[in-house]
Amino acid sequence: MARDGYFPLFETRRAKGRVLYRLFAVSVFVGILLIWVYRLNHIPKESYGRWVWLGLLAAELWFGFYWLLTQALRWNIVYRETFKDRLSLRYENELPGVDIFVCTADPKIEPPMMVINTVLSVMAFDYPTQNLSVYLSDDAASDLTFYALMEASQFSKHWIPYCKKFNVEPRSPAAYFVSLPRHNNQSKDLVSIKRLYEEMENRIQTATKLGRITEEIRRKHIGFSQWDTYSSRFDHDTILQILIDGRDSKAVDIEGCALPTLVYLAREKRPQHFHNYKAGAMNALIRVSSMISNGQIILNVDCDMYSNNSQSVRDALCFFMDEEKGHEIAFVQFPQNFENITENDIYGNSLRTISEVEFHGIDGYGGPLYIGTGCFHRRETLCGREFSKENKIELKRKISDSRREESVHELEEKSKTPASCTYERDTKWGKEMGLRYGFPVEDVITGISIHCKGWKSVYFNPERKAFLGVAPNTLPQALVQHKRWSEGDFQIFLSRYSPAWYALGKISLGHQLGYCCYCLWAPNCLATLFYSFVPSLYFLKGIPLFPKTSSPWFIPFAYAIFAKYTYGPAEFLWSGGTIRGWWNDQRIWLYKRTSAYFFAFIDTILKTLGFSESAFVVTAKVADEDVSQRYEKEIMEFGASSSMFTILATLALLNLFCLIGLLNKLIIDDGLVKLCETMVLQILLCSILVLINWPMYQGLFFRKDNGKMPSSLTAKSLVFALSACTCFTFLY
Numbered sequence: 001m002a003r004d005g006y007f008p009l010f011e012t013r014r015a016k017g018r019v020l021y022r023l024f025a026v027s028v029f030v031g032i033l034l035i036w037v038y039r040l041n042h043i044p045k046e047s048y049g050r051w052v053w054l055g056l057l058a059a060e061l062w063f064g065f066y067w068l069l070t071q072a073l074r075w076n077i078v079y080r081e082t083f084k085d086r087l088s089l090r091y092e093n094e095l096p097g098v099d100i101f102v103c104t105a106d107p108k109i110e111p112p113m114m115v116i117n118t119v120l121s122v123m124a125f126d127y128p129t130q131n132l133s134v135y136l137s138d139d140a141a142s143d144l145t146f147y148a149l150m151e152a153s154q155f156s157k158h159w160i161p162y163c164k165k166f167n168v169e170p171r172s173p174a175a176y177f178v179s180l181p182r183h184n185n186q187s188k189d190l191v192s193i194k195r196l197y198e199e200m201e202n203r204i205q206t207a208t209k210l211g212r213i214t215e216e217i218r219r220k221h222i223g224f225s226q227w228d229t230y231s232s233r234f235d236h237d238t239i240l241q242i243l244i245d246g247r248d249s250k251a252v253d254i255e256g257c258a259l260p261t262l263v264y265l266a267r268e269k270r271p272q273h274f275h276n277y278k279a280g281a282m283n284a285l286i287r288v289s290s291m292i293s294n295g296q297i298i299l300n301v302d303c304d305m306y307s308n309n310s311q312s313v314r315d316a317l318c319f320f321m322d323e324e325k326g327h328e329i330a331f332v333q334f335p336q337n338f339e340n341i342t343e344n345d346i347y348g349n350s351l352r353t354i355s356e357v358e359f360h361g362i363d364g365y366g367g368p369l370y371i372g373t374g375c376f377h378r379r380e381t382l383c384g385r386e387f388s389k390e391n392k393i394e395l396k397r398k399i400s401d402s403r404r405e406e407s408v409h410e411l412e413e414k415s416k417t418p419a420s421c422t423y424e425r426d427t428k429w430g431k432e433m434g435l436r437y438g439f440p441v442e443d444v445i446t447g448i449s450i451h452c453k454g455w456k457s458v459y460f461n462p463e464r465k466a467f468l469g470v471a472p473n474t475l476p477q478a479l480v481q482h483k484r485w486s487e488g489d490f491q492i493f494l495s496r497y498s499p500a501w502y503a504l505g506k507i508s509l510g511h512q513l514g515y516c517c518y519c520l521w522a523p524n525c526l527a528t529l530f531y532s533f534v535p536s537l538y539f540l541k542g543i544p545l546f547p548k549t550s551s552p553w554f555i556p557f558a559y560a561i562f563a564k565y566t567y568g569p570a571e572f573l574w575s576g577g578t579i580r581g582w583w584n585d586q587r588i589w590l591y592k593r594t595s596a597y598f599f600a601f602i603d604t605i606l607k608t609l610g611f612s613e614s615a616f617v618v619t620a621k622v623a624d625e626d627v628s629q630r631y632e633k634e635i636m637e638f639g640a641s642s643s644m645f646t647i648l649a650t651l652a653l654l655n656l657f658c659l660i661g662l663l664n665k666l667i668i669d670d671g672l673v674k675l676c677e678t679m680v681l682q683i684l685l686c687s688i689l690v691l692i693n694w695p696m697y698q699g700l701f702f703r704k705d706n707g708k709m710p711s712s713l714t715a716k717s718l719v720f721a722l723s724a725c726t727c728f729t730f731l732y
């Protein structure tokens, strides 16, 4: 839309149906208020019923409060649209330099083939190659990964021109070959590029299987000599190799066009220096890249997140380079989407409502969180610059950008310095500059501090997904990942940089509430745990805890349940999910809250008191054949014994026993009608818990494959659940 002859590079649209949604939300809130009033007004006199009543009151206060927070993510939803044609018309010849960081940390769980596919996909962005530089940070300092990258640099000479010639999407070779229809007449070019890829893959796989680099390969590249002084992945010098030097006029593809710069970096590691996980790697990358290409825009992706849309850089630039609003935008976050999501998404990995609803909502209040991957930053804001209206950052590339004179070797040696262990000593790195240290979610804390410096961010969720990664495909891994996230976010909440107090007055209230919604994932465990067994136990004993169907107080409860079970699935469906997917999501919601969040909560408290340290457990991106097969079939994978499972299994069994107790009662004494009249909500809650745990019972009792629950765990949780039920019925 043109205003006074001005055509913006991007547009922001508000969601339709806002008024309707707000009315609905208000009505739900009235229901919640009435529930609170009921609890407060009906506290029993007898002492033992009193405690459980107060517990329920606390849980309902929490749920209501948390529901309010989630409204900040739904109240003010916006969508963004970009105009890339205008961008090229205005700025094609002065586009800024873009540095792309890919992080990897372990060649076993992040196979080199996967890593280089990501690297190749971002090297092939539709963007002037002389302005593009790709850096691979390898926290494992693996010569196998280096070797794969070296191979990729050769292959890119064929791959990039091929992509441009045929306008290929996606530009990760592996994903592209898979996406092609089978049995079609493949063109000569396709056959030959595929052959080159397969030959490369063979060489890399051979080396990977062997587990080391042979002498023959070593001789091929001088870079391997840097491993001569290497003693272990935790103890080595900085390894830095410029595999393609963009300044070199001979660095061209087979068509004679310039190639993007390509750099391998393994920052120095020493056992006595803590390396700060991914945040440390990113900060080393920021400094090293500033000496080599110094792109003004930085894109950061995890090694599994390949680019699925070659236009993403241009999309991001439409925001940064918009003449009117661009100067206040610090980063552009794309959603985290995954390649390996099955139809009904058994582990709720796609985080569907977060990426399709909530992030659009928080975007309406100042911008999404930085979530670590698929995010474009301005280099300067990442380095700690404050927002100022007067001092706009000029993004356009200066034509006079002098080409430096030094040789590649000199440049490499010089650029190693900022990647050393001691470089950050007595500097602001990790505190006020670069990514923040001390939290397992370096991304969220970094995003908060950028927002608190006055900057905005933008959430861009294009039709064609921009980046696709690998989601965990077993239950333990999904839970461990959520434990890291919820723990990291809760630590932020309790820290100096809490969105609740540090951000007060620095960002809008809606933005603060939105942040709190994520930072308070972990404490949700308490209310959920309480609700998932106490009402069931009381019901076994025949004590009602909710209003009778005939009481008017029944209405707010019924309305809240009705609202949750109509709006919830509806939102899930219009976010692109299925009904079974929604049901699976409910289960994983329960499992996360009662196990992962619970452990995260306890660990955070222990950490705050100084008893433990939190670590970054890297998520595996490969799995055994039979595990993958079960994942494809959407069979829940338990496999290993873990204390998280003990809780989940005990809760599942406890509810089963309570429900069996009910059937027993029905046969012996009270009729169904009377029971329903007094305890319908408890019956409902217990039955839903049993229904949702169906895959758990299968895993405990009926399955024979390797993914079932270990039998020791079955026995243990049976004992726990039975004793809880008997103790409660007879002693209490």
Ligand SMILES: O=c1ccn([C@@H]2O[C@H](COP(=O)(O)OP(=O)(O)O[C@H]3O[C@H](CO)[C@@H](O)[C@H](O)[C@H]3O)[C@@H](O)[C@H]2O)c(=O)[nH]1
Pocket (backbone or CB within 6 Å): 103, 104, 105, 106, 110, 137, 139, 276, 277, 278, 281, 301, 302, 303, 304, 371, 372, 373, 440, 441, 442, 443, 481, 484, 485, 488, 616, 617, 618, 619, 620
């Ligand atoms: O010491 C480390 C540990 C991890 N990584 C890299 O960090 C990335 C993310 O690790 P992953 O195990 O895949 O974690 P996820 O839970 O999938 O990651 C999400 O959450 C993290 C914060 O918890 C963010 O850093 C990520 O960007 C975000 O995708 C991967 O590329 C790793 O190679 C490192 O470079 N160094």
Ligand SMILES: [Mn+2]
Pocket (backbone or CB within 6 Å): 302, 304, 469, 470, 619
């Ligand atoms: Mn990941």
